[in-house]
Structures are given as C-alpha cells and as structure tokens.
Amino acid sequence: MPTSFGDKLVVAISSTALFDLQESHRIFMEQGVQAYSTYQIENEERPLEPGAAFSLVKKLLALNEQGSDSKPRVEVVLISRNSADTGLRIFNSIEAHNLTITRAAFTGGRNPYQYVSAFNAHLFLSTNPEDVRKALESGFAAATIVSKVKADKSSTGNLRNELKFAFDGDAVIFSDEAEKIYKNQGLDAFAKSERASAKSPLKGGPFKSFLAALHQIQRDFSEQDCPIRTALVTARSAPAHERVVRTLRSWDIRIDEALFLGGLSKAEFLRAYEADVFFDDQQFHCDSAGELVATGHVPHGVANE
Structure with a gap:
C-alpha cells in the first residue's frame, strides 16, 4: 500500500558514512570489484564497526522515542553504491547494531544521488564527494563526511540525550x-x-x-x-x-x-x-x-x- 514520510525529518546516509568500510574499500581499490564482492559476501555475518556518522544516526533515531506523544519524527534511509548482494552485509550490520533503518537503495556502483530526491530527503551524508556534489546541484542539503572521529562502540548504547x-x-x-x-x-x-x-x-x-x-x-x-x-x-x-x-x-x-x-x-x-x-x-x-x-x-x- 503506498505510503509517505509525512512531516518526518528524512536523512539519507551512505554505508561508508554509517559504518567503517576502510578495509573493504582497500580491497576494492587494490583488487577490484569482484574481490570486494567476494569479501563482503564471505563476511556478511560479521557486523561492521561504527563509522564517523554512526553516533549521529543513533541519536537521530532516538528522537522517535522522545516526548510524551510517541510521535515518529525521523526516518533514516540508506543510499549506497553497493549491490544487493554486497548490501546484505550492510543490512545485517544495521540489525546487529539495533538501528531502525528499513529502507534502502543499492545502486550497484552508480551514483545514487537521484534517490535522495526520490526519498525526498532533507539531508544526504556520504563519504563520496561526487555523490554529494550531485545532490547539492539538485537542491538538497548534502555533505561529505571528512571526520576522523568514529563512534566508540562501547558507548553507543549510552548516548547523551541531547x-x-x-x-x-x-x-x-x-x-x-x-x-x-x-x-x-x-x-x-x-x-x-x-x-x-x-x-x-x-x-x-x-x-x-x-x-x-x-x-x-x-x-x-x-x-x-x-x-x-x-x-x-x-x-x-x-x-x-x-x-x-x-x-x-x-x-x-x-x-x-x-x-x-x-x-x-x-x-x-x-x-x-x-x-x-x-x-x-x-x-x-x-x-x-x-x-x-x-x-x-x-x-x-x-x-x-
């Protein structure tokens, strides 16, 4: 049945901003697409570690539990250059970290910026400057995550409320x-x-x-x-x-x-x-x-x- 996000704040995020995919990216750069795909499939039951924007996403999703009205206020969607096959590890990691992210677009290596518009996202976060520029040119708030700071896995369950x-x-x-x-x-x-x-x-x-x-x-x-x-x-x-x-x-x-x-x-x-x-x-x-x-x-x- 067709639905919409209503007046929710919609944030689109890439898998590389949400999780630490440095090792996976190294394999992609050094050995190519097939080796990357094989590596992700072989490790799809091993959750990825938090990336630079993980804590931000965790706290955004926690806004849905704030207030006495229990009003859902935020929707986070995944927009990724992964394929459906390699994206399975991303979804498994989302589940392992108890993130309520249920919607995603996997583009199989192509620029995913057009799905920022399709999801009507208020913000797009990625580590790929080309994808970010395309989203900005299309009129959407977008930023390239350049931070060296990653979420502390031991503290992600006890985040400051603000x-x-x-x-x-x-x-x-x-x-x-x-x-x-x-x-x-x-x-x-x-x-x-x-x-x-x-x-x-x-x-x-x-x-x-x-x-x-x-x-x-x-x-x-x-x-x-x-x-x-x-x-x-x-x-x-x-x-x-x-x-x-x-x-x-x-x-x-x-x-x-x-x-x-x-x-x-x-x-x-x-x-x-x-x-x-x-x-x-x-x-x-x-x-x-x-x-x-x-x-x-x-x-x-x-x-x-």
Missing part, C-alpha cells in the same frame, strides 16, 4: 553572496557591504531547508526539554553579525547559540559546545574540526569553485 548540530553560515545556511564579496574584494569591502545590507535578509543556502526541518521538530518541545540544539559557528564578527540575526528572524527559525568568531579557529569552540556534527563549506575548517567532532564538508559556493 543532539547538537553546528553550522557555518555563508554558503551553508545562507547563500554565498556575502562570501563572494569577501573573496573578490577583501574584508573591508565585505564589512562595508554587510553594514549597508544589515536589514536586507540573506538568501537561503543549501542547508536552510534542513535547519527549518529541525526547527519544526524543536517546536514540539519546550525550549528547556528540547532534545535538539542548534548553533551557528561563523567566522563573521561585528558589524557583520546584524544581517545574520535579522535573516534568521525573517525566516522564523530559531538558532539556540551563535558564535561570531572573527576568524578564530572553530575547532575548540565546537569542542566546548559539544557538537555532534558540524557542517562547513571551507575545507580547512573541516580538517581541523574533523579531529574532534563528526564533520561534513559542504562543497558549495565560491570557496569550492
């Missing part, structure tokens, strides 16, 4: 219109332009719709009891802060914390915030943050041209 998201601003939540001025004309021109445009809302970036979907879940809870917390972590500083604040206000979207760092390194602030995941368009910010927290590079905007 789920903390951190976002860069320009080219992630907002468009890159202001960043283009900074890149092309320098800091002084950027500050002058932002001061002049302080009351003109920025256009939305690729993660605006995902942030809005998170905000819809937050509305189901009081601010004190909400299991989701969001933070803007930006290199902006005063006076460029005003346009950001007014933009979010015009969108009627709540950000719980805002860090205007004026060019300081973001990594230690993300540690202090205790972020579960951080999204940024700048590769160097992702590289430093990825040592501490799960990090997604958003290959969008002028910094990635």
Whole structure:
C-alpha cells in the first residue's frame, strides 16, 4: 500500500558514512570489484564497526522515542553504491547494531544521488564527494563526511540525550553572496557591504531547508526539554553579525547559540559546545574540526569553485 514520510525529518546516509568500510574499500581499490564482492559476501555475518556518522544516526533515531506523544519524527534511509548482494552485509550490520533503518537503495556502483530526491530527503551524508556534489546541484542539503572521529562502540548504547548540530553560515545556511564579496574584494569591502545590507535578509543556502526541518521538530518541545540544539559557528564578527540575526528572524527559525568568531579557529569552540556534527563549506575548517567532532564538508559556493 503506498505510503509517505509525512512531516518526518528524512536523512539519507551512505554505508561508508554509517559504518567503517576502510578495509573493504582497500580491497576494492587494490583488487577490484569482484574481490570486494567476494569479501563482503564471505563476511556478511560479521557486523561492521561504527563509522564517523554512526553516533549521529543513533541519536537521530532516538528522537522517535522522545516526548510524551510517541510521535515518529525521523526516518533514516540508506543510499549506497553497493549491490544487493554486497548490501546484505550492510543490512545485517544495521540489525546487529539495533538501528531502525528499513529502507534502502543499492545502486550497484552508480551514483545514487537521484534517490535522495526520490526519498525526498532533507539531508544526504556520504563519504563520496561526487555523490554529494550531485545532490547539492539538485537542491538538497548534502555533505561529505571528512571526520576522523568514529563512534566508540562501547558507548553507543549510552548516548547523551541531547543532539547538537553546528553550522557555518555563508554558503551553508545562507547563500554565498556575502562570501563572494569577501573573496573578490577583501574584508573591508565585505564589512562595508554587510553594514549597508544589515536589514536586507540573506538568501537561503543549501542547508536552510534542513535547519527549518529541525526547527519544526524543536517546536514540539519546550525550549528547556528540547532534545535538539542548534548553533551557528561563523567566522563573521561585528558589524557583520546584524544581517545574520535579522535573516534568521525573517525566516522564523530559531538558532539556540551563535558564535561570531572573527576568524578564530572553530575547532575548540565546537569542542566546548559539544557538537555532534558540524557542517562547513571551507575545507580547512573541516580538517581541523574533523579531529574532534563528526564533520561534513559542504562543497558549495565560491570557496569550492
């Protein structure tokens, strides 16, 4: 019988972001597709270890158990370049780790980005930059997981109840219109332009719709009891802060914390915030943050041209 996800938050994730497939990938690169397939089939009863986005997914799914209304709020779907044969190990691993993921698309090596649209996902996480770029070009929030942090298997059953998201601003939540001025004309021109445009809302970036979907879940809870917390972590500083604040206000979207760092390194602030995941368009910010927290590079905007 046909069904839909209704007003659920839908997150699509690749098998390589969810699980540690480094050994499998090494075999694929060194020995080819057939050796990879044989290896996965021979080991399909051996669960894969958690990958960089495992804890995030675990906590996303736990949102379905939050609140007194028992309302299902999140659907996680698997989108993978594996075949159905090699994908059996992925599904077995999902079951072994007690993840309530029941829907998947296995594309047999082809780019799976079109299924992000078919599932109407609010977010796509992968370790394949090509797949992520295609999803972004199709208008979906997407990020390449670049983090070196993996879930601690011993702690995955006792996770903190609060789920903390951190976002860069320009080219992630907002468009890159202001960043283009900074890149092309320098800091002084950027500050002058932002001061002049302080009351003109920025256009939305690729993660605006995902942030809005998170905000819809937050509305189901009081601010004190909400299991989701969001933070803007930006290199902006005063006076460029005003346009950001007014933009979010015009969108009627709540950000719980805002860090205007004026060019300081973001990594230690993300540690202090205790972020579960951080999204940024700048590769160097992702590289430093990825040592501490799960990090997604958003290959969008002028910094990635």
